Amino acid sequence: MxxxxxxxxxxxxxxxxxxxxxxxxxxxxxxxxxxxxxxESTVPVVVNVWASWCIPCRSEAPLLSRAADRYxxxxxxxxxxxxxxxxGSAAFIGEFFPDAPIEHLADSDGFIxxxxxxxxxxxxxFFYHAGGELSFLQHGVIDERTLALQIDxxxxx
Amino acid sequence: MEFTLLAAAAFAVxxxxxxxxxxxxxxxxxxxxxxxxxxxxxxGVFGIxxxxxxxxxxxxxxxxxxxxxxxxxxxxxxxxxxxxGAAAVFAWLAxxxxxxxxxxxxxxxxxxxxxxHAGCLPxxxxxxxxxxxxxxxxxxASEITRHPVGLYAxxxxxxxxxxxxxxxxxxxxxxxxxxxxxxxxxxxIRLLVEPMQPSLDGGPVWFYAIGVVIGLGxxxxxxxxxxxxxxxx
Numbered sequence: 001m002x003x004x005x006x007x008x009x010x011x012x013x014x015x016x017x018x019x020x021x022x023x024x025x026x027x028x029x030x031x032x033x034x035x036x037x038x039x040e041s042t043v044p045v046v047v048n049v050w051a052s053w054c055i056p057c058r059s060e061a062p063l064l065s066r067a068a069d070r071y072x073x074x075x076x077x078x079x080x081x082x083x084x085x086x087x088g089s090a091a092f093i094g095e096f097f098p099d100a101p102i103e104h105l106a107d108s109d110g111f112i113x114x115x116x117x118x119x120x121x122x123x124x125x126f127f128y129h130a131g132g133e134l135s136f137l138q139h140g141v142i143d144e145r146t147l148a149l150q151i152d153x154x155x156x157x
Numbered sequence: 158m159e160f161t162l163l164a165a166a167a168f169a170v171x172x173x174x175x176x177x178x179x180x181x182x183x184x185x186x187x188x189x190x191x192x193x194x195x196x197x198x199x200x201g202v203f204g205i206x207x208x209x210x211x212x213x214x215x216x217x218x219x220x221x222x223x224x225x226x227x228x229x230x231x232x233x234x235x236x237x238x239x240x241x242g243a244a245a246v247f248a249w250l251a252x253x254x255x256x257x258x259x260x261x262x263x264x265x266x267x268x269x270x271x272x273x274h275a276g277c278l279p280x281x282x283x284x285x286x287x288x289x290x291x292x293x294x295x296x297x298a299s300e301i302t303r304h305p306v307g308l309y310a311x312x313x314x315x316x317x318x319x320x321x322x323x324x325x326x327x328x329x330x331x332x333x334x335x336x337x338x339x340x341x342x343x344x345x346i347r348l349l350v351e352p353m354q355p356s357l358d359g360g361p362v363w364f365y366a367i368g369v370v371i372g373l374g375x376x377x378x379x380x381x382x383x384x385x386x387x388x389x390x
Contacts, residue, residue, distance in 0.1 A: 055225050059232035062216030063357075070357050096217075135298075141231045145282055148355035153299055156287060 023094035025086035026079070026104035031115045034105070037078065038132035044154035045076045045132075048102075049113045049124040052081075052088035056141040057123045061096035064125075067147055068100045074155050077102040082110035082122060127154055162231060165276020172272025173197060176265040176318060183326040193261050197269070200247035207242025208234035237364045256333045263339035264322035270343065271314035277307030285353040306353040310346060317342035333379035341372025 038045055048064050050057040068077040079102045081089045086106075093104055107113075110120055118124050118137055125138040127150045136150045177194050210220045212233040218226055226232070251258035277283035284296055285306030293302035317339070325335050348365040 055223070056229055056232065058218065058223065059213075059226045059229040062218065063233065066357050141229055143231050144233060144357055145355050148357050149284060149296075149303075152287070152355055153296070153301060156301060 021094045021098035023090050023098065025090040026081050026093070026106040029080075029105035029107060029112070031112050034078075034080070034112055034116070035132070037076075038128050041076055041128070041132070042130055043074060043076050044130055044135075044151075044157075045078060045126075045128040046151065046154075047078045047080055047116070047126040047128070049080045049082055049118075049122050049126075050092070051084045051122050052092035053084065054122045058092075058096070060123055060141050061092075063142065063144055063147060064102070065097055065100040067151060068097075068102045071151055071155065072101045075151055079104040080112060081106045082113065083108065125150075127151070129154060129157060161280040162276075164279040165273055168276040168279075169201075169269045169273035170198065172275075172318075173265050173269035176268035176322060177262075180261075180264060180322055180326065183322075193258065193265065196247060196250045196258065197262050197266065199250060200243040201269070203246040204239040204241075204243025205230060205234055208236065208239025211235035211238025211242075237361050240364070256336065259336035260325070260333065263335040264318045264325060267314050267318035267321065267339055267342060271311045271318055274307050274311035274314060277311070283307035285350075285355055288353075304353045306350050309353070310350045313346045313349070314343070317346065331379060331383040333375060334383070337372055337375030337379055339372075340368060341376060344368025344372055 034047070038047075046067075048060075050061070064077070064079075067075075071077075077100075079093075079097065081092075081104055084092075084106065089104070089106060097104070113122075113124055114120055116126060117134070118126070119139065121139065123141060125142050125147070126134060127136040127138075129135050135153055138146060138150070174194055206227070209227055209230055212235040213220050213223075213226060215235065216233070220227060247259075247262075248255060283305045284294065284303040286304055287293075287301050288304045289302065290304070292305065294305055295302045321335055321339055321342070324330055324338075330338070344365045344367075348362065348369065351360045351362055351365065354360060
């Protein structure tokens with residue numbers, strides 16, 4: 001029995017090692033900058049609010065990375081890192097978004113999501129039509145069906 | 158939001174138990190209401206656990222390094238992992254009389270799946286791809302009408318569950334046939350509704366196709382075995 005547990009553990013470890021790439025911490029931003037991005041964007045924008053210390057953010061990060069690859073060019077994906085350290089955020093980007101077409105920005109105080117109309121909790125995912133009109137706001141972890149449906153709402157409007 | 162998933166799970170368990178309760182009074186396999194319920198529930202919980210771990214591994218998240226992530230079921234459960242995990246546990250727990258137990262649970266398992274899909278109502282997650290059909294509905298503040306695909310699946314699973322339950326109750330089809338028919342029905346229903354589900358990569362259609370082959374193969378095998386048995390007797 002003990003041998004089985006060890007073998008299963010080794011297989012799990014071997015099969016699920018993520019590739020960690022060196023990444024830069026996201027540049028700091030402000031509410032005005034984010035608002036300008038939303039208003040001036042000619043394509044829909046998805047803003048995911050995350051932090052490296054947030055366990056649910058880690059669990060949904062691979063899903064967002066896949067969505068960014070799938071809708072590259074049709075939807076602009078922004079990762080808003082809040083209340084985090086440069087080291088923590090850089091490591092998170094290196095682990096989960098090494099090649100994903102997602103622009104990451106940092107809000108060290110964590111007030112931008114509140115100014116956008118949400119709470120201070122993470123994760124959050126905002127879905128905006130081109131021009132900045134809010135289509136949907138997901139509080140908490142997002143699942144694949146909700147993510148795909150809400151992006152479909154944006155791209156097929 | 159996690160509580161809505163619990164509501165969907167409660168729908169599934171209630172439908173599973175309700176069907177077993179009805180079948181216990183209408184000639185299902187013996188031990189049906191108690192033993193089958195516990196076996197199915199154990200297999201279901203273990204299946205979700207396996208499905209979650211497989212989903213984490215496929216996403217490159219190490220379940221040993223990040224065990225806390227396992228409970229975040231909403232972040233993703235692999236349908237393939239969950240189905241195989243649940244089937245393996247069921248097969249282990251029912252190993253002494255696998256086929257009779259599988260026949261016994263066949264209708265109730267489909268009813269449980271119907272309940273799970275009906276759980277899209279409290280989760281507010283019934284909508285799928287866009288559609289112009291008269292019953293297509295739009296989400297709040299949207300003009301895009303969509304298939305209520307969660308309800309399609311719930312309805313189809315409920316019809317299949319009731320059909321198999323009545324078949325078992327009033328004209329026993331024979332050893333292994335209800336289980337094979339339920340496998341076939343589940344795979345066909347998932348194949349039908351999957352193209353209407355909102356998804357990033359289309360879902361595991363190949364897995365449902367394998368399910369159709371296994372279900373059909375089982376049906377042919379057990380019907381043939383039954384006819385051979387009738388001839389020899």
